[in-house]
Amino acid sequence: MNWDWNAVAEFMPHFRDGLVVTLQALVLGSLLSFTLGLVWTLLMRTPTRWVRWPVGVFTEFVRNTPLLVQLFFLFYVLPEWGLTFSALTMGVIGLGLHYSTYTMQVYRAGIEGVPAGQWEAAKALNLPLRRTWTAVILPQAVRRVVPALGNYVISMLKDTPLLMTVTVLEMLGEARLFSQRAFEFTEPVTVIGLAFIVISYLASLLLRSLERRLV
Template identity: 85%
Template structure:
């Protein structure tokens, strides 16, 4: 089978639409997962087990069920309970919530890696607990976990094609639609394969640069 450059040209408008949706889902999903993951990590350090236990149960449940099942539940089951969201919003929430249970563990590891002397110094200086977290613990913890968080960004990127099952036309969805309409599969699928590689590589470079800056 010969490569058809005209098919690539015909696909490009749909590709750019799909790329925009993919990047939106990735950016917003990452923000949700990073923010929620930090909240879960802090709640898991709460003195009361009545806080820690529910958070632990929910996070384990989310982490141990497939993202695909969660997307189906959010998109098809919640409307029966009166909660209706757009497909893209559902996908962003699904990805963000799912990966927040992984980033929670990353934050926990970073917090536990902060030397005990830092806590003791903050106590000796009579810093309030909130201030201790803000200026002593979290800056050091987050600096340690940036590489791991970056890996999850790339993982989220590779999971965005799952949004196709809830009618979100991201890159793979657009490629599949084009292929079915024109009976040409090689060109659109190759284009999005290259796009995923390029985006992943650029993201890894950006995260590596951020890591070096934080180290300095």
């Protein structure tokens, strides 16, 4: 086993570039998944099954198929339909869409966890449906589910390396590029592996303190 600190030092600027892209994809992907997940949950509560059924099948399908193939689908099929985005946008859409099918279940559990008395109180106050949701149900539901959503952000972090396959230069993409140029595999891959462990550990600490504040 030969470890070369020079290679680590040379890799560092690339590592920083990759880290920025990884975090960008993570933040945007999380925001998209939080929003889309909420949309799916609300659609699943509409009274007509003509909405519920297609949404249910679609989200079930997305949840049970590999993100990697979904990324390929977005990357190669959308241009055939005349839709072109940058690689990072495509990656963010892929991550956000995939994880929205997980966050929708989190929201559902959160909404079901709001006590029935709150619904009844809203009805007694004669609040319109929109106000019932925005002022009574969602603020309580979302508060409860923040820790669970945070766990999915950590999972998503660990899926960001997949974006490498659709030409996004995030951490693993940078590491691979560097390895191919410098013929050093051990250092870059180990460095980013450790970086992932450190980031997800810090994120879980942050989450735990957030959990204590909210719940």
